[in-house]
Amino acid sequence: MNSAQRLGHCFSMQVSLKIIMGCLAIIHVTGCRTAVKAPERHRPNFLILIADDQRWDQLSCADHPLIPELKTPNMDRLAEHGVYFRNAFVTTPICAVSRASIMTGRYVSTHGMNHFRTSLTPDVLSKTYPAILHDNGYRTGVLGKWGMGTDSTEKVFDVFNAWATQGQYFHDTGHGKIHNAEWLATEARGFLASCSPDKPFCLTVCYKSPHHPYQPDERDKDLFDDVQIPKRKTDTPEAYQAIRSDWMEKSLNRWCYFDERKDEATKDTFEKNFLRCVKSLDRSVGKIVQTLEDLDLDENTVVIYLSDNGYLWGEHGLGGKWLLYDESIRVPIIIHAPGMPDTRRGKRLDNLALNIDIAPTILELAGIPIPPDMDGQSLYPHVNGQNEPPRADFFMEHVGVIDVETPIPDSRGVRSETWKYIRYVNMSPEVEALYHLKDDPDESHNLADDVNYRDIKRQLRDRYETYLRTLQTRARGRTQFMN
Numbered sequence: 001m002n003s004a005q006r007l008g009h010c011f012s013m014q015v016s017l018k019i020i021m022g023c024l025a026i027i028h029v030t031g032c033r034t035a036v037k038a039p040e041r042h043r044p045n046f047l048i049l050i051a052d053d054q055r056w057d058q059l060s061c062a063d064h065p066l067i068p069e070l071k072t073p074n075m076d077r078l079a080e081h082g083v084y085f086r087n088a089f090v091t092t093p094i095c096a097v098s099r100a101s102i103m104t105g106r107y108v109s110t111h112g113m114n115h116f117r118t119s120l121t122p123d124v125l126s127k128t129y130p131a132i133l134h135d136n137g138y139r140t141g142v143l144g145k146w147g148m149g150t151d152s153t154e155k156v157f158d159v160f161n162a163w164a165t166q167g168q169y170f171h172d173t174g175h176g177k178i179h180n181a182e183w184l185a186t187e188a189r190g191f192l193a194s195c196s197p198d199k200p201f202c203l204t205v206c207y208k209s210p211h212h213p214y215q216p217d218e219r220d221k222d223l224f225d226d227v228q229i230p231k232r233k234t235d236t237p238e239a240y241q242a243i244r245s246d247w248m249e250k251s252l253n254r255w256c257y258f259d260e261r262k263d264e265a266t267k268d269t270f271e272k273n274f275l276r277c278v279k280s281l282d283r284s285v286g287k288i289v290q291t292l293e294d295l296d297l298d299e300n301t302v303v304i305y306l307s308d309n310g311y312l313w314g315e316h317g318l319g320g321k322w323l324l325y326d327e328s329i330r331v332p333i334i335i336h337a338p339g340m341p342d343t344r345r346g347k348r349l350d351n352l353a354l355n356i357d358i359a360p361t362i363l364e365l366a367g368i369p370i371p372p373d374m375d376g377q378s379l380y381p382h383v384n385g386q387n388e389p390p391r392a393d394f395f396m397e398h399v400g401v402i403d404v405e406t407p408i409p410d411s412r413g414v415r416s417e418t419w420k421y422i423r424y425v426n427m428s429p430e431v432e433a434l435y436h437l438k439d440d441p442d443e444s445h446n447l448a449d450d451v452n453y454r455d456i457k458r459q460l461r462d463r464y465e466t467y468l469r470t471l472q473t474r475a476r477g478r479t480q481f482m483n
């Protein structure tokens, strides 16, 4: 466990400094956490399913589904047989960068890839979970929207049927066009059917759905026709004005907001096609899981389902992702591990779970030591019901994409279960936001200038600086820190 993680275990915004110091003292004594031993059995296979832009509330097993009419029985079934992390987040809410964090177990500051225009370096790629599994005798494959460059991928993947660009929703098979979600299910079956029983595998499937341009499968194009989707609670001029930033007015988030809401018909089509793509995605998930059962692979295959980021559906007068509001960073994470106790199946867990936790979780389940340069923590103790202390907070960041006509405000922040602190770092002067998430889950009341919360803000600022320094130190000499 690295220093940021150690501090993360102990920090709580509501405890006194004395308790914090006591906690740090305990950490000093106990040192690094010993890796939990994976269950004694054959090495498990892995199937990782990554949605593109699916929010945490766009599946029907969510605590508060976005609309009740959206049914995702296949995602729900995974949650029913595995565990569902209801407080799951990405550390950088943008497609390829978050996927790089999923693959590497690192914050963007330390994996060094902050945009589609950059790639994972061969060195960083060689330390991703597929590379490490490959080095340990796994057959590895990746399908779909990869987005992290193609240099040296042949050294990591036995099957690389993926691309570095956004890709298309429809694939020409020579016998007509099929939807990307369906194509991925077919390609996944091909990979799984060609695996040998003597060699474990790891297959990562990267969906296009439900990302822009929101083109659903023909079978789903009439879904929700009669549904009235209500406007989001914080989609109001007052909520937008509360941000108090001229900078936001020219942002890509504001541009997306208006582009997706030119008129009622545009808004209706955008929202319904988005959800129709989720339905296409759910069908594909069901088909791939069914393939595991058909091939008798389900008994020894870990299935992990997650999304790479969320999406603002007009909340705060904004669209798109990139910002650090919960609508943008909160995602579903479901883990189904064959070796987990039956008493854990169907559990809904409250601990903070992150995209950077996926790689260490996979390695722990495979019985492979977790490299010290991974920033995330294995979620397996939570899956398995072991008494693992939950993480107290995490760092969030999206910086470095401002040299465009509609820039994305650079922001970093810290989120705990109770508090969120955001700093917009390329505004002059820098703008701060502070939200009490327990009292204000919609992030409507910025308390940054409220004198009653001065101490809390100071603690969060300190925490922010600690994370920043730690990540800068860890990045030094390895990758270029994202200023």
Ligand SMILES: [Ca+2]
Binding pocket: 051, 052, 053, 094, 095, 096, 211, 308, 309
């Ligand atoms: Ca995405």
